[in-house]
Amino acid sequence: MLTKKLCITCKEIKPASAFYLNNKNKGILFSSCKECTANQRKANAFSVNKSKREWDRRNPEKSRKAKRAHFEKNREKYAALARKYAKDHPEWKREQWRKRQMKKKGVGGYHTPAQFELVKKQQKQKCYYCGETKRLVRDHVHPISKGGSDSISNIVAACYQCNGLKNNRMMDDFVALVLSRTHSCSPSVVAFALRFKQENPLLFWQEQLKAEDAEPLFSQGIAGKVGS
Ligand SMILES: [Zn+2]
Numbered sequence: 337m338l339t340k341k342l343c344i345t346c347k348e349i350k351p352a353s354a355f356y357l358n359n360k361n362k363g364i365l366f367s368s369c370k371e372c373t374a375n376q377r378k379a380n381a382f383s384v385n386k387s388k389r390e391w392d393r394r395n396p397e398k399s400r401k402a403k404r405a406h407f408e409k410n411r412e413k414y415a416a417l418a419r420k421y422a423k424d425h426p427e428w429k430r431e432q433w434r435k436r437q438m439k440k441k442g443v444g445g446y447h448t449p450a451q452f453e454l455v456k457k458q459q460k461q462k463c464y465y466c467g468e469t470k471r472l473v474r475d476h477v478h479p480i481s482k483g484g485s486d487s488i489s490n491i492v493a494a495c496y497q498c499n500g501l502k503n504n505r506m507m508d509d510f511v512a513l514v515l516s517r518t519h520s521c522s523p524s525v526v527a528f529a530l531r532f533k534q535e536n537p538l539l540f541w542q543e544q545l546k547a548e549d550a551e552p553l554f555s556q557g558i559a560g561k562v563g564s
């Protein structure tokens with residue numbers, strides 16, 4: 337076997353290891369080096385993909401069957417790739433799990449993690465109920481166990497304590513509970529409850545959404561009727 341070879345593309349003499357082996361003719365190397373082959377492939381990829389797409393469009397049935405056959409043949413490989421992806425992206429995996437749970441429970445609507453991040457930003461990283469800067473979790477204003485949706489218009493960010501206190505209560509019931517326990521609830525939550533009774537902060541929140549820094553919330557369809 338050759339130890340060095342001239343690449344017909346870049347015209348450089350390179351070691352044999354710099355060339356791919358041509359499978360069809362065992363032991364024979366490609367005439368272009370790996371680097372040049374990669375560059376050519378990159379350049380060709382677009383036109384190749386384009387003609388493949390066109391073929392797929394003209395032969396929908398054959399294309400579907402071919403894809404299916406390819407998948408069946410490489411099932412293990414794809415399963416392994418999926419496992420690796422899930423392992424490397426734990427947050428994505430958690431979100432997929434959450435999505436499945438919502439579907440299982442027959443919950444309507446869906447919001448993305450990015451949308452929830454925007455809500456937290458909108459609330460200036462403070463709990464919607466007590467106003468404290470703590471670790472925030474999503475809180476379904478209209479509880480999903482009572483028919484509320486998972487769409488972003490039904491989501492506020494709340495601290496663990498407030499989220500736990502509200503539990504699966506509707507807003508009116510939550511507020512009534514807080515006002516009946518003013519001695520044991522934090523003053524800030526009591527203040528929220530009082531304000532809710534007076535002004536209905538859900539409407540207040542909708543007003544907040546109209547603030548200038550809420551632009552991204554609007555463009556992602558976050559602003560809407562709470563609970564819908
Ligand atoms: Zn080359």
Ligand SMILES: [Zn+2]
Nearest residue numbers: 463466495498
């Ligand atoms: Zn709180």
